Each structure stands twice: as C-alpha cells, then as structure tokens.
Amino acid sequence: MPELVFFSGTMDCGKSTLALQIEHSRSARGLQGMIFTRDDRAGEGKLSSRLGLVTAAVEAGAGFDFYRHVVAHLSAGGRADYVIADEAQFLQPEQIDQLARIVDDLGLDVFAFGITTDFRSKLFPGSQRLVELADRVEVLQVEALCWCGARATHNARTVGGRMVVEGAQVVVGDVNQGEDEVGYEVLCRRHHRRRMTAAGARAAAISPDVLPVDPTSVTNRRPDSCPEPRP
Template structure:
C-alpha cells in the first residue's frame, strides 16, 4: 500500500538533499518519478530543486491553484510513476495535501513531501499542519543549533543579524535570512531583543 510521508525539519537540515537522493535511488533502478517544488521559492533557477551541497534536479512548479494530483495522474498515464516527491511542502494548501493523500490511497503512488514544520514565529504552515494530520509516516530530519542541541525553530534575522518578530509568514531566504535554533535559543533571541 502506498503511503504519504512527511519529512520535516528546521532550515538547513538537508531536506532537499534527502529528496534528491530519494529521487536518484528510484531513477537509478529505472523507475519514473515526478518532482514538485513551490513556485514562490525563487532562490535558485525556476523549476529546480537545489540543495546547498550542489545537487539539483528539474521539477514542476506548484502554486496554490495547481492540481498536483491531476498533473501526477496525467504523467502516470504516460509512464507509471513509482513515486511523487514534493519539495517546500510547507507551501502546499490543505486541499493539495488532500490531493496527495488521495494519490497515495487511490492511485497507489507513494508521495514523499519535504518541508518546514513551522515558520519564523513558531506557527505551523498550512501545508505542514495538514501533512502532520494526514501523513502515514512523519519523519523528522535533524539539524543542529549553535549550542549542539537539536534545532527545531527557524529564526528570521535582518541584514544585521537581529531577530525579526513581525512580517509575512513567507519570506524566501537562506542562511542570509534564517538561523536554525533549538527552542531555548530561539526564545532567548527574542528576550534579548526586547
């Protein structure tokens, strides 16, 4: 039975690297896959999943209006898909997560979704909340705080490295905008600011 997997972590934990490795494993065995990435993520070339260690692969971009299941089923009709992989899964809508669950349940195609659990305020993203509710398997990818503990939070910082507590939920950035921290150091960063 195909499953819906949610691999989640803080920033800089290697989510995209893990996704690209899983994709490589399927393709190395001659199996077809379909990759999706969020159109809003403009850090790299459009329609590309790229990792910080230099790996990349082309992907179909999605936005809130994209019918992921429809696109996957159309591709599946051309050549059977062994797996669907989704990067930046926090940007999925709840409806899109429902589509992915149906893809696993009804079409028998495993779906591996990779993304952040929480935003820079510690709040769940819509896609992540629905994945936490529906996924058959929840897998935390570990990252490390500056103190050596497990990083679970994403601190947004300004150009001078100061914590940012307000703003839009989605602001695309990498090491220049976000720091992965344990909960203690995340909280202390805001206490020191105030």
C-alpha cells in the first residue's frame, strides 16, 4: 500500500542525504520520482546535503499545489512512481494535505523530510500537519550531537554565536556560519533551555555540568547575611 512517510530529526542529522539516497536507490531500479523542495541552502530548485550531494528539484513555494502539479505531469504523459518532498517543515498545512491526497487518490508513495520544531522549540505548521496525517513518522537514526557530547534534540538560531529566541519562524541559514551571520546549531534540551551554545561555552570556559550562577548573588552578599554557624 502506498504511504505518506515523514522522516524527521534535528538539523545536521542526514535528512537530505537520506532523501538523495532514496532517489538514487529507486531510480537505479528503473523507477521515476518527482522531487520537490523549498528554501534549500544551495538555492532555488535544488535538493542538497551537507556531504556535497545535490540534485535538481521543483521549488514548492507558498501557494504551490502539489496535487495539481503531479496530476498535470501525469496527464501530459509523464511518469511518476513516487514523490520526495524535502524541507517539508516550511510547507503550509494545506500543502501537506495535498501530499496526502497524492497517496490516497493517485496511489504514489510520498516521502517527506524535515525538522519538527523551530529554534523556539515550537512545532512548524507543516511538520505538525505531517505528524497528524502521516502513515509513519520515522526519526532518523543518525543522531546529531550537542557541543557537550549529548544527543542533540533541539535546533537553536544563533547570531555571532549567541542564541536568539525572537524573530521570524523561517530564516534561511546553515550551521557553522560566521560572526554576525544568522546560523543554526543543534543542542541538547538542557543547553537549549540555558541558551548555551558552543561559542558561549568556550567563552565561559565552564563544564556542561555546571549550573549558571549570577555572580552578583555571591559577590554582593553582605557578610552579616550569612547564617550563623551552628554549634
């Protein structure tokens, strides 16, 4: 039976690499797919991975109708055995409904790839709709790591290495950006809550197990505020 499958994970865990691998494996067996993406780091109409692999894709911007596009392709004599949709978190909920309709009405497998939550740990609308509709949600097994070595579970937006928690939900950037550029970093939940990026940890020279302490709470304490020693 055809399925709508949502492959999800944090940034830098190999989602786009898997999308390209699925395309390679199926095309090598004579199948033909239709590839869609949105706001890829390599530019418009491309599906790319950080390993340097890239392929052409259809740019699915706001208002793009997946179902109508695939039906038009098939009606013109084209062939499609499956559909790949990368950067699916950026899609609108109604576009996810169109992907589900491709599965149900046209009998094609649809493989969607994307991150689940944004830099504020809030669900992307497209990802939320995929969780609601997908036949399967697959969490990628290649785990990205936080700077402390723990499993990374959250995506952080940074500017000059410092984590920011305000701004538009969608700002295109990539990992390892330079100073004053919008970048992204994957963190464990603990360091995402503390807003402690790799650059911040290096600057503070602290252990990942040390809790943040307000120095004024120690240096400004009056001597007479200390409790009397107990006999």
